[in-house]
Amino acid sequence: MQKTIIGIFQSSTEAQQAREALLTAGFDLNCIEINDHVDTRDDRLTDGQMTDTTTKSNTFSPFPADPQAEIEREKYFGKNGAIMTIQVNNTDQTIRATEIMDDFGAMDVNEFE
DSSP, rough: OEEEEEESSSSSHHHHHHHHHHHHHTOGGEEEEEEEEOOOGGOOOOOSBBBBBHHHSTOSSOOOHHHHHHHHHHHHHHEEEEEEEEESSSHHHHHHHHHHHHHHTOGGGGOOO
């Protein structure tokens, strides 16, 4: 049975690094999506997670982002987080994907600030 794992990262750079680690571990690129349009600025958060629809980068790009460009973008546009989803097919994949995402800073929804 296929499951979806969701990870929230405080920066899109963390999410990109997690994606690279997942690919290295053998996960299929087509099963991983990143939305790096998440606004994590404290003054704009509500009870639920808000997303910024005015972002300037390419969503769901299959190519790794240029790390220097990401740093500059985060400086210019403020602190932007990312949401990663990954489709897994079994318990072993679930455990491994969760461990990798945790290693790169994925947060529980209830911990996100």
